[in-house]
Structures are given as structure tokens and as C-alpha cells.
Amino acid sequence: MVHPCFDPAKAATFNEISRRKDSSFEISYFNVHGRGAVIRTILLAAGAKFTNNIIFDSPEAPFGVIPVFKETSFDGKVIQLTETDAIERYLCRKFDMCGSDDFEENAINAFVSNSRAVFTQFLFMYYGVNDPVLKAAVIEQLTNKTFADWVKHHEQHLTDAGSNGHYVGNKTTLADFLGAYMISVVLGITGDALISPLKTPALWKVKTTLYEIPSVAAWTKTEEFKTFSELNYGKLGYH
Known part of the structure; x- marks a missing residue:
């Protein structure tokens, strides 16, 4: 079964939510800054709502590593992302933090x-x-x-x-x-x-x-x- 992070059937939902700025977010990671630090700081700088879900492993993640990231739109649609670099770049594109040209x-x-x-x-x-x-x-x-x-x-x-x-x-x-x-x-x-x-x-x-x-x-x-x-x-x- 294709993991939800990569399931083509979820592409339309992903593309729709990726353009929104009114979602809420959940970061599943250790109780340290570590590789979750930049993700959290991007969300804070953008004024976004998020919660920290403290976990110590995530066997259901596509590569078996954390952080795992969840975004929920105002109407309840959910998408998942994985890998720190991909999550950071996704959020910076969403919140216009990738430069002006x-x-x-x-x-x-x-x-x-x-x-x-x-x-x-x-x-x-x-x-x-x-x-x-x-x-x-x-x-x-x-x-x-x-x-x-x-x-x-x-x-x-x-x-x-x-x-x-x-x-x-x-x-x-x-x-x-x-x-x-x-x-x-x-x-x-x-x-x-x-x-x-x-x-x-x-x-x-x-x-x-x-x-x-x-x-x-x-x-x-x-x-x-x-x-x-x-x-x-x-x-x-x-x-």
C-alpha cells in the first residue's frame, strides 16, 4: 500500500491545502529542538497554529524516522509530510519565505x-x-x-x-x-x-x-x- 505521504490519490487534496494559510499543524518529534527546531520556528514566524506531539519513534513513517508532520485544513482535510528538508521547504513556500523571484x-x-x-x-x-x-x-x-x-x-x-x-x-x-x-x-x-x-x-x-x-x-x-x-x-x- 502506498504511504499517505506519497499516495497519488491524495494529490488533489495536497495541492489544495498547500495553497492555504489557515491550517493547523502537528509536529511529531522528540522532546528536544533537534531537527524539529527549524520547522517550529518557521511556523512561529508565520503566526501559524501548531502542537508538539512528543514521540520517540514512528514505525509507521515512510522511512521509519521522525519528525512526521501533519496539516489539517479548516474544513478537516488532512495531509502528511515527512523528512525535515521537505517539510521546511514546503512551509517556506506556503508562507512566502522562498524569496521574491x-x-x-x-x-x-x-x-x-x-x-x-x-x-x-x-x-x-x-x-x-x-x-x-x-x-x-x-x-x-x-x-x-x-x-x-x-x-x-x-x-x-x-x-x-x-x-x-x-x-x-x-x-x-x-x-x-x-x-x-x-x-x-x-x-x-x-x-x-x-x-x-x-x-x-x-x-x-x-x-x-x-x-x-x-x-x-x-x-x-x-x-x-x-x-x-x-x-x-x-x-x-x-x-
């Missing part, structure tokens, strides 16, 4: 792709290393090369673009969400060795601009957010 969308996608690549490299390098000496060596390599290169190139672009808190244009886009997420990762693993208001003001502006959006700022003050942050730091090493 093809040029901007391509630029946004390039920065998103680079941030994802660095994050994936970090995952492979950092997790699963338990020996303290080896872990220290990994952190040194991340600080001096992997993260350092990301910080250098992104800070330079953002500075050249006017340090307005956005990677492309003057509106919040997927590149900003991924950039802010990577900033949290780098700060958690390397402290202020690479990123700080003085060292990287343009990158810092991306983070502060995003978290000054009223709905996002309000979320960071909730007990749920604080719990996710504490567990995220304990399990993943960053807030």
Missing part, C-alpha cells in the same frame, strides 16, 4: 544547502565519539576548519549584503532559519571561539533578528521551549 530563491537554496552540508558533516564527526581525547580532537577540527569555514563565508556574505539580519533581500527566508540554527550549534560546541556579537556581528544579527519576531520571542519564554533546550543541551550538546 527565481534569483533570490536560488541564492537562498545555496546557503541552505551549505548549512545543511556542514551540519551533516558535524553529525558524522562529533556523535559516536566517546573517548575524551578523540572528542577534543574533533572539537578542535570543527573549531579550526569545519565551523570556521562556515562562519568565515557566511559572515562575509552577510556583511557584503548589508548586515540587515537576512541572507537574501530584506525578509525572513529559509536561509535565515538554517543560519540561526547553525549559529546555535556552533555556539554550543565551540562557545564564543568563533561567533559573538563582536567577532561576527552580521551572523549575530541574523540570530537576533529572527528571535525578535514577537511570536518566536514568546515561544522562547515558554516552559516547553525551556524544557526542550535543557534536554537538547544534555543530549546533543547545544541549545
